[in-house]
Amino acid sequence: MEIEPLDPAVPGDDVAALHAIVTAHDRRGPSMSLRHFTARLERGASGEHVETWVIRRGGEVAGGYSVRSPEADNTHLTLLPWLAVRPGLERRGLGGALLDHVIARARAQGRRVLIGEAAADLPGSHFAKARGFTSASTETRHVLDLRATDWSGLEFLRTRAGRHATGYSLERWTGPAPDDLLGDMAQLSMGMNDEPSDGLDVEDERWDGERFRAHDEANARAGLIPYTMVARHSGTGEPAGYTRIFVSAHEHGGWARQSVTAVLRPHRGRRLGLVLKLANLTWLHACEPSIERVLTWTATSNAPMRAINAAMGYEVLDTWHQWQLDI
Secondary structure, three states, X not given: OEEEEOOOXXXXXXXXXXXXHHHOOOOOOOOOOHHHHHHHHHHOOOOOEEEEEEEEEOOEEEEEEEEEEOOOOOOOEEEEEEEEEOOOOOOOOHHHXXXXXXXXXXXXXXXXXXXXXXXXXXXXXXXXXXXXXXXXXXXXXXXXXXXXXXXXXXXXXXXXXXXXXXXXXEEEEEOOOOHHHHHHHHHHHHHHHHOOOOOOOOOOOOOOHHHHHHHHHHHHHOOEEEEEEEEEXXXXXXXXXEEEEEEEOOOOOOEEEXXXXXXXXXXXXXXXXXXXXXXXXXXXXXXXXXXOEEEEEEEOOOHHHHHHHHHHOOEEEEEEEEEEEEO
């Protein structure tokens, strides 16, 4: 067995082979397009240091992994978005060899904690537990079926919630944030630091305008179109909260991805999170009628967001663990 680095910029079939292996392990949610997958191998989600390695068997790609090493903060972490072996080749030592390689690479870079994720009912979680990882956080994936959504009911819900959110105006746009709003978006992104982290050994993320720009550029390379809704306090003009839904411009398969929703601490308790998500969803539906389902991730310990999702009609798809290992 050979483990070697993969450069996604080098022409060849290895990236496509790895993409097929990774997507074969999650058939329940939206499939990541090859463009999206390749972009994440190249630059990550916001300019992190990224490495991808593949393992070969008989000269062909039999599996691989990708790791992201944060550089602006959390420099003690190595993040393992996925480690996968071609279906049919499990239990032959390939996964173990790949994980040993991950750990060696992380230690060589001075990292001390490794974090990955796996669905609770799939072999990845059993593998992680057997290798000494602990479940540090649990998330639930929820799906909203727009084909069965009661839009008049959601409009009534938004009107009722809006009575608590007086004194705020909503702004919206598609695509990357305008240059003059990068500072506001960085400030709003810091609000995600209040999200429950449970037992994860993580620090607050530090955002500025340049980091948010890099994040938007990474999404553009991945072919993802963000629908962004921002709440602004009418009296002060300060940003109060935001939410984003992403649609793949390539092979979305009827799926959209609900991304972050954050309300800054001084503006909480006014149902702004619900107002933002409902307004953005209604706008998305009008602009993208071919989208049939929206997927979102929510920490099981995040009771307020789970309540918002339930009120909107989201239903549970599956449960995932974030697995953590001190290395």
